[in-house]
Amino acid sequence: MTLDPDHALFVAILDSGSIAATARASGTSPAMVSKRLARLEARLGVRLIERTTRRLHPTPVGTQLHADLKQILAALAAAEARVTGAASAPAGPLRIAAPTSFARLHIAPHLGDFLRLYPAVALELTLSDGYVDLAAGRIDCAIRITADPPAGYVARRLAGNRRVVCASPAYLAAHGVPTSPAALAGHRLLAAEGQLPWTLLRPARRAVVEGVSHVRTDSSEIVRELALAGVGIALRSLWDVGKALADGRLVRVLPEWEGAHDLAIHALHAAQPRPAVSAFIDFLADRLSPPPWEPLDTSVG
Structure with missing residues (x-):
């Protein structure tokens, strides 16, 4: 061509x-x-x-x-x-798209440092729990949690995405602690639209949890807040609920089971990214290596 x-x-x-x-x-x-x-x-x-x-x-x-x-x-x-011999220092507009919760917890806290390192970069951050069309949105880099990065872009893996079943101590005290994936059918499940059924794994075993969310919402952040409020049981990423598990506001349910391991956190970009794009991805990869939410071993007592 x-x-x-x-x-x-x-x-x-x-x-x-x-x-x-x-x-x-x-x-x-x-x-x-x-x-x-x-x-x-x-x-x-x-x-x-x-x-x-x-x-x-x-x-x-x-x-x-x-x-x-x-x-x-x-x-x-x-x-x-x-x-x-043109200058290759990161500069100019940089449009980033990212999931709302992940950006708030694990991107926004580092942006000050990034902009101090690269003051000539003009940063624009678009947050959405849906997948933004990079071309239509004129996005330079998209952070996506996916098992199948789209064709036509380079996908750099930044971190894994372990997911655990969790609930508040108050909910478990009131409704009991399920002892198997099948027992979850008798509990209030919490999930954003499109996030049920759940596939749970343990060594040599697999279980599918069917159901509908006790509260309908398109927001993963709302799901986390509902779980913290004692409304039900949720399957959440460790990057999302790690602190709440560590301080006891949430506890793991079925600690021997985890969500399917196919999802990972990726940075999507064009095959020949501008210096500002490469600088941002390298910067974020450094901040997430090792993932700050790992290791974690908090379970129901």
Whole structure:
């Protein structure tokens, strides 16, 4: 594939989120930008961007092309920098997306140190428990807790994601302590939408816990707060409830069982990230190695 100016223009449109903004940055008119985008779509024979009155949305093929072109453009920029000796210090905009609870507990406390190390970086942090589309959201790096990182990006593993069954002492005193995964069926389970059923593992054994959450919510933070308040039993990540387990506000239930081990914490980015992106990922990997929530061995007495 030959890279032409229309490719770079297409990337700029999605990065800026606006044809008008792209036109201003390129010193041309919105009409000309629209014409060149239409020309690229006609040449490729596919629709790359859906236009609405409020914003632009890349189509699935547009998302993939944007990711591929970003890698190519980044590689070209890096090659030119090596030839010309251009400065490679981390600088410029850095857009990070991360899960709300994880960012609050394990990213935000370190951002001051990161910005003191790299004062030329302009940081933007987007928090969501859902998966943000990197291309549509113009995200440079996404922190995701997943077993299956998406294709088209580099996924760097930052830490594992051990999950344990836990509840407050008050809940267990009132409702009893379950002694098997099957016994959980008689208890109030707590989970955000899409997080049930639970798969629990112990050496050479596997159990699936079916059910519905006693309280419906789309927020993992609410699930943790409900567990702390004695509302029910939850399956939570150690990074989320480690402190509460350590100080006794929560205790482990079925301590010989844990959630399935397929999930891990990853940083997703383009194949040729800008220096600011690499600096942030290296910085966060250092802060999470070893994971500050490990080791932990707090169980029901």
